[in-house]
Amino acid sequence: MDTKVTLSFNKDVIDRAKSFAEENNISLSRLTEYLYTQITSKDYKSLEELPISDWVDFVAEGRVEYRKSKNRKELKDEFFSSKK
Numbered sequence: 001m002d003t004k005v006t007l008s009f010n011k012d013v014i015d016r017a018k019s020f021a022e023e024n025n026i027s028l029s030r031l032t033e034y035l036y037t038q039i040t041s042k043d044y045k046s047l048e049e050l051p052i053s054d055w056v057d058f059v060a061e062g063r064v065e066y067r068k069s070k071n072r073k074e075l076k077d078e079f080f081s082s083k084k
Contacts, residue, residue: 025072034079 009017014028021031070078 024075026075030079037082 017031018028021028024031026034
């Protein structure tokens with residue numbers, strides 16, 4: 001079941017996050033959900049411990065070069081299989 005959440009972010013951060021999500025064929029909502037899923041999946045003590053710390057750095061601070069290696073279906077399948 002999806003739940004709506006209202007969050008406030010710096011406009012530049014959201015613009016970069018939207019671009020990142022679009023480049024990776026995923027909605028900003030699903031990208032955010034994926035990030036929260038990763039953050040809450042284990043008992044991490046800091047951002048640096050997260051396996052997605054590079055993504056967090058990208059969204060928070062600036063551009064990095066990213067090479068797309070999976071198509072949309074593979075990403076979607078991976079995301080939903082992680083929820084089981």
